[in-house]
Amino acid sequence: MKKQMGDMKNSLKAKAARNLDNLAVPYEIMCRAFPMALKGLARVWFNKLETESVSSFVKLSRAFIDHFIGCQRRGHPPIYLLNVKQMEGESLRVHCFNKEALQIDRPKEDLMYEAQKHMNAEDAIDSWDDPPPKIWKDVDDHDQIISFSEEDAKGTHQPHDDALVITMNIAGFTTKRVMVDNGSSADILYLQTYQQMKLDKEKMRPMEAPLVGFIGDKVFLVDIVILSITVGTYPKLVSKTVDFLVVDCPLAYNAINGRLALNRLRAITSTYHLLIKFLVEHGIGEEQKILVEPSEELNKISLEEEYPRKTTRIGANLPPHVKKSVVQILKDNKDVFAWSHEDMPGIDPSIISHKLNVNPSLRPIKQKRRVFALERNNAIMEEVDKLLAANFIKEVFYPDWLANVVMVKKTNGKWRMCIDFIDLNKACPKDSSPYQE
Numbered sequence: 163m164k165k166q167m168g169d170m171k172n173s174l175k176a177k178a179a180r181n182l183d184n185l186a187v188p189y190e191i192m193c194r195a196f197p198m199a200l201k202g203l204a205r206v207w208f209n210k211l212e213t214e215s216v217s218s219f220v221k222l223s224r225a226f227i228d229h230f231i232g233c234q235r236r237g238h239p240p241i242y243l244l245n246v247k248q249m250e251g252e253s254l255r256v257h258c259f260n261k262e263a264l265q266i267d268r269p270k271e272d273l274m275y276e277a278q279k280h281m282n283a284e285d286a287i288d289s290w291d292d293p294p295p296k297i298w299k300d301v302d303d304h305d306q307i308i309s310f311s312e313e314d315a316k317g318t319h320q321p322h323d324d325a326l327v328i329t330m331n332i333a334g335f336t337t338k339r340v341m342v343d344n345g346s347s348a349d350i351l352y353l354q355t356y357q358q359m360k361l362d363k364e365k366m367r368p369m370e371a372p373l374v375g376f377i378g379d380k381v382f383l384v385d386i387v388i389l390s391i392t393v394g395t396y397p398k399l400v401s402k403t404v405d406f407l408v409v410d411c412p413l414a415y416n417a418i419n420g421r422l423a424l425n426r427l428r429a430i431t432s433t434y435h436l437l438i439k440f441l442v443e444h445g446i447g448e449e450q451k452i453l454v455e456p457s458e459e460l461n462k463i464s465l466e467e468e469y470p471r472k473t474t475r476i477g478a479n480l481p482p483h484v485k486k487s488v489v490q491i492l493k494d495n496k497d498v499f500a501w502s503h504e505d506m507p508g509i510d511p512s513i514i515s516h517k518l519n520v521n522p523s524l525r526p527i528k529q530k531r532r533v534f535a536l537e538r539n540n541a542i543m544e545e546v547d548k549l550l551a552a553n554f555i556k557e558v559f560y561p562d563w564l565a566n567v568v569m570v571k572k573t574n575g576k577w578r579m580c581i582d583f584i585d586l587n588k589a590c591p592k593d594s595s596p597y598q599e
Contacts (some may be wrong), residue, residue, distance in 0.1 A: 184293065192219045225564055228372065228380070286583060306446050314435040321573050328449045331392035332417060337361050339415045342431055342438055346420030347375060352413040353384050361387075384408045391419075393427060393440065398447035400440055400524035402426045463489055465496040472501055503552035520589050527585040528564035538569045541577035 196219070197208050207229055218221045318324075321457065326342040339356070350373075366385035372383045392401040406425045413464045424431065429440035436451040460475040476488055500506045549555045568580045 167208065193222060196222060245259070265555060299562070306441055308430045308439045308441070308446055310432045310435050310439070311435065314432070314437050318436050320434075322435060322436075324433075324451070326431055326433055326438065327415065327451055328393075328438065330419075330449065333359060333361060333389040334390075336414050340417045340419060341415040342424070343418050344421060344424065346418055347422070348407050348418075349404050349420050349423045350418040351387070351389070351408050352416060353408055353410040354413060355416040356387070356408055361389075365389075369407065373409065381409055381411055384410050391423065391427075393429070393438070393449050394442065394447035396444060398442045399429055400442050400447060462490070465493050465499070472496065474499070503548050503554065506552065508554070518590060520586070521591055524589045526562040527589075528561070529566050529582065529585065532566045538577065541569060542567055542579060545577075545579045 170465050193216075197205070201210055204226075207226075213226075216225060216508075224321045328340055328342060329336065329338045330340050330516055331337065332340075332351070342492075366387045369384075369386040388403055390401055390403050391404055392399055394400055402423070404419075404426065424438075429438050431438045437445055437448060438445070438450075439448045459478040461478045462473050462475050464470060464473050466472045474492060476485065476492075480488065546555070563586055564585060566582050568582050570580060571576045572578055
């Protein structure tokens with residue numbers, strides 16, 4: 163009955179399409195009728211179209227398809243069926259497996275091969291009256307808890323905002339600069355990287371759908387390719403196959419591993435520790451960002467004898483004549499270094515100055531004075547004294563605008579002094595084109 167209803171719907175749609183063609187409806191009327199059928203995000207997209215940006219119904223439909231084609235569901239390879247899980251009281255063979263099999267975009271013979279493996283596995287599980295102890299021991303071995311400690315952060319410079327970039331094996335090649343991004347829903351391989359691997363081009367499948375970012379920007383894909391990845395070091399390593407989207411655009415990395423690859427690896431990341439950990443057969447494996455260390459020992463040198471704090475470091479293994487030359491160059495140009503606020507006198511206003519573009523029609527706002535605790539008040543006075551000594555600020559009387567400071571505690575326990583410019587920001591018009599083209 164369900165199949166008959168579906169055939170009937172398709173027949174009615176085809177008939178309606180033929181009638182529409184026979185009526186020869188002008189494109190002008192179709193353009194006017196088009197937004198009447200939109201709602202939700204589609205309606206929002208239509209309302210944001212620029213005036214006179216679409217000149218025909220063909221271009222309108224093309225723009226609509228290009229914008230929303232990235233939302234369509236992409237088919238899975240047959241190996242996806244190996245991840246199908248049987249819920250409690252559910253038949254894997256009858257319900258769950260058949261439902262997931264409809265999402266596969268491969269030929270039927272591949273599908274039947276995967277189905278046969280799952281059917282045999284379910285039949286084997288059903289036939290177990292008393293599972294062998296060894297099998298249950300293997301399951302216990304995988305019951306591991308992944309955790310991170312301060313020892314794992316050894317070698318990192320805190321605080322930091324570094325990305326987690328690791329080295330992994332992709333398709334048999336040791337690939338450096340692989341970014342691990344929990345926020346990416348796709349696994350990306352850049353075209354230049356794939357070309358350097360010199361892999362068989364027949365492995366790539368065409369993919370016309372664009373990759374859409376958070377702000378709606380699009381990157382058109384070249385192809386999609388299934389490659390194996392290996393993470394970790396022997397014996398604690400893991401290998402999986404991943405669907406990489408091949409992208410042809412400027413690259414800062416060779417590849418990006420997103421949530422799909424991390425889930426297949428059963429991996430957990432920590433950006434604080436710059437570390438990724440994952441389950442392996444006999445414990446927990448890990449892969450850490452390669453930390454850059456000095457290639458040799460460094461010696462401290464003084465650039466000015468009257469001020470012992472003005473120092474820097476150079477290589478200890480430099481030849482004597484090179485070391486002498488480097489030290490002399492540093493001393494001759496010591497004015498370009500800054501060890502404190504006083505060493506940064508600023509730029510003369512005659513060269514360049516900055517002026518706030520305040521709307522003159524708005525009334526100046528003077529915030530009420532805030533009272534701070536003793537610790538914060540001492541930190542404020544110390545910071546103000548330093549800025550006054552460096553001639554970065556000066557005292558003014560009867561100001562038109564007055565804003566309070568906001569004290570934020572750093573990770574090292576010290577205080578950072580900020581200014582609450584919320585009222586002043588509201589009075590400054592926003593420049594939509596801050597840079598000249």
